[in-house]
Amino acid sequence: xxxxxxxxxxxxxxxxRTLDVDEKALEARYLRLSRECHPDLHRSADTGDxxxxxxxxxxxxxxxxxxxxxWQRARALMELLSPGxxxxxxxxxxxxxxxxLELAEEVAFADQTAAGNLRVRLQAAITLDxxxxxxxxxxxxxxxxxxxxxxxxxxxxxxxxxxRKS
Amino acid sequence: MAYSDKxxxxxxxxxxxxxxxxxxxxxxxxxxxAPECGDVMKLQIRVDDSxxxxxxxxxxxxxxxxxxxxxxxxxxxxxxxxxxxxxxxNTQIVEELSLPPVKIHCSVLAEDAxxxxxxxxxxxxxxxxxxxxxAGTEVRS
Numbered sequence: 334x335x336x337x338x339x340x341x342x343x344x345x346x347x348x349x350r351t352l353d354v355d356e357k358a359l360e361a362r363y364l365r366l367s368r369e370c371h372p373d374l375h376r377s378a379d380t381g382d383x384x385x386x387x388x389x390x391x392x393x394x395x396x397x398x399x400x401x402x403x404w405q406r407a408r409a410l411m412e413l414l415s416p417g418x419x420x421x422x423x424x425x426x427x428x429x430x431x432x433x434l435e436l437a438e439e440v441a442f443a444d445q446t447a448a449g450n451l452r453v454r455l456q457a458a459i460t461l462d463x464x465x466x467x468x469x470x471x472x473x474x475x476x477x478x479x480x481x482x483x484x485x486x487x488x489x490x491x492x493x494x495x496x497r498k499s
Numbered sequence: 500m501a502y503s504d505k506x507x508x509x510x511x512x513x514x515x516x517x518x519x520x521x522x523x524x525x526x527x528x529x530x531x532x533a534p535e536c537g538d539v540m541k542l543q544i545r546v547d548d549s550x551x552x553x554x555x556x557x558x559x560x561x562x563x564x565x566x567x568x569x570x571x572x573x574x575x576x577x578x579x580x581x582x583x584x585x586x587x588x589n590t591q592i593v594e595e596l597s598l599p600p601v602k603i604h605c606s607v608l609a610e611d612a613x614x615x616x617x618x619x620x621x622x623x624x625x626x627x628x629x630x631x632x633x634a635g636t637e638v639r640s
Contacts, residue, residue, distance in 0.1 A: 419535075427530040427615070434530070434539045437560035483534030490537035 337412045342396035350410055352467050354400065363397045404489065407466055407482060415475035422479035433487040440494045448495055455492040462488060502563050503597040509567035514574050517556040519543040524627055527620025529612040533604060538565050542572060542612035546620055550581045557612075564602040568592050568609035576613065585617050 343350045346362055368374075370389045399405045411418050436455075443451050462485030469478035502510070518541070521528045525545055532539045538561030545554040555573035559566045571592060576584050589606035592598070598606055 423532075423534055425532050425534060427528075430530045430532040430539050431541065433532065434541055434558060434560055437539065438558075486534050486537045487532075487539070 337409045338392070338395050338399075340392065341413055342399045342406075342409055343413070345392050345396035346400060348400075350413060352407055352410055352470055354406070356401070359400055363393070363401075366393045403463070404482075404485070407463075410470070411475060411478055411482065414470070415479075418475045418479045419482065422476050423483065425480065425483055429484060433484075433491075436487065436491050437494070440491050440498070443495065443498070445499075448499060452492065452495055455488055455495065458488045459485060459492065502567075505571075505596050506563055506567040506598070509570040509596070510563040513557075513566055513570040515556050515570065515577070516558060518558065519545055519554065519556050524623050525620075527616040527618070527623065529615025529617075529619060531608055531611045531615055533561070533565075533608050536561065536604075538562065538605075538608065540565060540569050540608050540612045542569055542609070542616050544576055544581075544584070544616050544620060546581055552576045552579055552581060552584055561608075562602075562605065564596070564598055564605040565608060567596055568598075568605045569612060571595060572609045572613055581617055581620070584613060587613055 346359070346366070348354065348359075348362075367390070370386050370393065399409050408419065439447070439451060462481055465481040466478050466485070469475070469481055519526045519528075521543070523545070525547070526543055527546065528541065528543045530539065530541045538559070540557065540559045540561065542557045543555065544552045547553050555576040557569040557573050559569045572587070575587060587610060589603070589610040592606035592609055593603055596606070
């Protein structure tokens with residue numbers, strides 16, 4: 334089962350549960366929330382308050398880590414909207430998996446020129462995956478969104494491997 | 500996490516890496532994935548008329564345990580009958596490779612790949628029998 338911390342990151346930040354967020358506004362909100370409950374500002378408070386502030390501060394940091402990363406945010410969002418949906422949709426089309434395997438091989442054997450082309454292709458694929466996840470979520474088709482999410486992981490991993498090579 | 504000697508051996512000298520022609524009517528192909536870790540495993544078997552697996556190949560993109568599990572699976576498959584192969588359980592792979600609990604899913608993936616390959620071969624055979632399997636009958640996957 335995919336773990337999403339409680340309270341969930343969207344609630345911690347007081348944001349609606351949406352896939353796309355304004356990243357600048359998100360960071361500004363993170364800084365404001367952090368300032369508001371910085372432990373140093375609450376030293377004079379009694380012990381009970383101190384514990385509450387520390388806990389809130391930890392929640393804000395955990396939520397920030399998830400929300401700032403688009404794919405972690407997507408993952409948390411899907412689990413919140415339809416708990417267990419990622420586990421239920423782990424069986425991907427064998428034809429797609431075959432392509433993923435070929436992609437991994439391409440990455441492994443790519444020389445510098447090939448790597449450049451491959452990077453562009455992978456980035457394009459990841460952008461398409463993101464759009465597909467958004468579209469499926471918008472249509473309320475959580476199963477399809479989960480499958481697109483899983484498929485995208487192969488593209489993201491291939492890109493990571495490619496970046497690690499250079 | 501330390502890998503067992505057997506895992507390392509399969510990882511460093513994987514057996515039966517490669518591909519068989521997936522359009523060959525006697526070849527069964529199974530491709531399975533574990534999207535949470537981004538692993539893919541392709542396992543193929545070639546079966547003779549008596550139902551014996553005469554060749555097995557694999558290609559795996561994943562961690563050492565996933566590679567070792569599929570490599571070991573191809574070793575076990577070669578020379579055995581399809582019916583016996585269908586009985587292979589992931590727990591046997593776990594035992595042979597001394598896989599730790601966090602890597603058990605790799606053995607599950609190998610079992611799934613074996614089952615998918617057998618299923619693919621069975622489907623092809625059923626299709627060729629249904630069409631009469633006469634000389635020159637083309638079977639497409």
